[in-house]
Amino acid sequence: MKIRLQVNGRAEQVEIEPREVLLDVLRDRLFLTGTKDGCREGECGACTVLVEGRPVASCLYPGGSAHGRSVETIEGIGGETLSPLQNALLETGGVQCGFCTPGIVMTLTALLRAESDPSVDRIREALSGNLCRCTGYAAIVRAARQAVGCREQGGPS
Ligand code: FES
Ligand code: FES
Structure with missing residues (x-):
């Protein structure tokens, strides 16, 4: 399936598997590896990103649900300098x-x-x-x- 989303203010279009989670979309499709892959069970928070400004565990968040949404990752924080x-x-x-x-x-x-x-x-x-x-x-x-x-x-x- 094809999804369109904004990632750190940039429009992205990605082909994903139906069962793929947002963590994998970010790390494996968009190569934004700052978001960490920890427990994959929603327990550790290492994979936290913002969807429409709210923190979510991207290891549990269906990639398809990100369609049409705005996602922020650690790569989008601070710009050229640290926040x-x-x-x-x-x-x-x-x-x-x-x-x-x-x-x-x-x-x-x-x-x-x-x-x-x-x-x-x-x-x-x-x-x-x-x-x-x-x-x-x-x-x-x-x-x-x-x-x-x-x-x-x-x-x-
Ligand atoms: S990887 Fe641990 S909460 Fe997502
Ligand atoms: S787990 Fe090592 S700094 Fe937090």
Whole structure:
């Protein structure tokens, strides 16, 4: 089947198998390998992308359902430079092995777009579907708060 979708603002047309999931469309058809393939069961969040601005587990999201929709992946975040959130993750030590990081960036990007000043509890709640085995989460939560601070001081969002 043929699907048409927007990926990081660019129109794409892809021929896929009917049972193919969005994760495979992105990684294997469009070669956007920043989205990670972890559990393939909706448990780890490594494959998180935004569909119409909302975080989804792309390993469970049918590729055909992406037809006509807008998808954002880690490749679309930050442009030529890193986003304030990505910089904050680096500064706080919120990136270690990095496998979880693309999914975490997508989840937190959606949160920070939707909420101007999310609390620590709210950030932790948003991250409940993203597993990180390395950092213990504290540095990731600090990074999200630091990105809020950057925005409040008039920096880029
Ligand atoms: S690979 Fe999709 S949630 Fe783990
Ligand atoms: S930094 Fe290694 S899993 Fe999160």
